[in-house]
Amino acid sequence: MIKENGSNVQVTHGGRIRRRKGSNEVPGDVGQSNGNNHLLVNDQNKYRSMLIRAYSSIWMIGGFIFVVYMGHLYIWAMVVIIQIFMAKELFGLLRKVNEDKQLPGFRHLNWHFFFTAMLFVYGRILSQRLVNTVTTDKFLYKIVGNLIKYHMVTCYFLYIAGFVWFILSLKKKMYKYQFGQYAWTHMILIVVFTQSSFTVANIFEGIFWFLLPASLIVINDIAAYFFGFFFGKTPLIKLSPKKTWEGFIGASVTTIISAFVLANFMGRFHWLTCPRKDLSTGWLQCDPGPLFTPETFILPGWLPEWFPWTEMQVLPVQWHALGLGLFASIIAPFGGFFASGFKRAFKIKDFGDSIPGHGGMTDRMDCQMVMAVFAYIYHQSFIVAQSVSVGMIFDQIVMNLSYEEQKVLYNNLGQILQDRQFGES
Numbered sequence: 001m002i003k004e005n006g007s008n009v010q011v012t013h014g015g016r017i018r019r020r021k022g023s024n025e026v027p028g029d030v031g032q033s034n035g036n037n038h039l040l041v042n043d044q045n046k047y048r049s050m051l052i053r054a055y056s057s058i059w060m061i062g063g064f065i066f067v068v069y070m071g072h073l074y075i076w077a078m079v080v081i082i083q084i085f086m087a088k089e090l091f092g093l094l095r096k097v098n099e100d101k102q103l104p105g106f107r108h109l110n111w112h113f114f115f116t117a118m119l120f121v122y123g124r125i126l127s128q129r130l131v132n133t134v135t136t137d138k139f140l141y142k143i144v145g146n147l148i149k150y151h152m153v154t155c156y157f158l159y160i161a162g163f164v165w166f167i168l169s170l171k172k173k174m175y176k177y178q179f180g181q182y183a184w185t186h187m188i189l190i191v192v193f194t195q196s197s198f199t200v201a202n203i204f205e206g207i208f209w210f211l212l213p214a215s216l217i218v219i220n221d222i223a224a225y226f227f228g229f230f231f232g233k234t235p236l237i238k239l240s241p242k243k244t245w246e247g248f249i250g251a252s253v254t255t256i257i258s259a260f261v262l263a264n265f266m267g268r269f270h271w272l273t274c275p276r277k278d279l280s281t282g283w284l285q286c287d288p289g290p291l292f293t294p295e296t297f298i299l300p301g302w303l304p305e306w307f308p309w310t311e312m313q314v315l316p317v318q319w320h321a322l323g324l325g326l327f328a329s330i331i332a333p334f335g336g337f338f339a340s341g342f343k344r345a346f347k348i349k350d351f352g353d354s355i356p357g358h359g360g361m362t363d364r365m366d367c368q369m370v371m372a373v374f375a376y377i378y379h380q381s382f383i384v385a386q387s388v389s390v391g392m393i394f395d396q397i398v399m400n401l402s403y404e405e406q407k408v409l410y411n412n413l414g415q416i417l418q419d420r421q422f423g424e425s
Helices: 034-070 072-094 097-101 106-133 138-149 151-169 175-205 207-231 245-266 317-330 333-345 361-383 390-400 403-424
Strands: 009-011 017-019 235-237 240-244 295-298 311-314
Touching: 034 072, 034 207, 072 106, 072 175, 072 207, 072 361, 106 138, 106 151, 106 175, 106 390, 138 151, 138 403, 151 175, 175 207, 175 361, 207 240, 207 245, 207 317, 207 361, 235 245, 240 245, 240 333, 245 317, 317 361, 333 361, 390 403
Parallel strands: none
Antiparallel strands: 009 017, 235 240, 295 311
């Protein structure tokens, strides 16, 4: 106990200020310990950070929904913009200002390789759809056909031009830095374009196969944040100290349930489930197929008698959605753990600051990259029919045969069918 300046105020060991008996001083807690003040500041910062993060998330989700509503091409454009932001953030990680000042124009070489890789990847993915878009115009069809025919050689010589540019730019005493940048650029291209190529392939197989996996990652991230924020006590992994078991388990349950429910909702819209065979922007209508046709599911008999339903309408795709939800909740977060370890290696908190409360674009895409690849592989392995179909043969004809060759095939096929018809009669 301390007596201050002859007054009747006592300061206890806990730091609490109170009046002595017989004093006219106003009693009460007029001060707090330094420890309590520190906790209060941390608590305020914690909630301020949550509000900033929530505000940014609302804007991102709103923009994402608008782009999805606009259709396949707009989603693809969004993916391209995200790629550019990711590449910008990753290029900057190993950049050294002093060295770059001695190498004027060297930074542009990174972007030369980036856009060459973009032309190569998207040229291969979208060439068939581009052909399908211009089949009615002979002039455009011929131009597009030549572009597709020489697409690979064009990309190759663009890369060679960049390779020669790099060799000619080598400067004494800068070799190690320049070769490090060259290797780092190629690593970025592999990381960015591998996942994005699968993402774009998912988009054109049907927005459903892009939207559902992406939504599950967002739901898992939000659920993990809030479960960890309010209930988190047990650390999950040393690479990411803020991650907790409570957040991980709560997010997993939420994500799997959401996968089942969202698949039922999204699967009822044709414009989400129909594949896009060209590069037009109109709304799609197609036969939904058995995956998106409702079936009656009899609920198990062990449910309690008070449960109001004995059967329910289920889309078969919902069972596949459970597999996607399981992966999104258990495996995909390891993409985030990998990114956390990567940032620790470079001693940075975030890859960038383009999204308030979230960091950079790469910070938001770490789990999405893992999920996009899995969604494509799952779709190709368990959803797409492995046998040869009329549609597959037709696509190969349109893509690989010239207009004149297609007419020859048409006439020959017509003659064969006519001969068979007369033979049967």
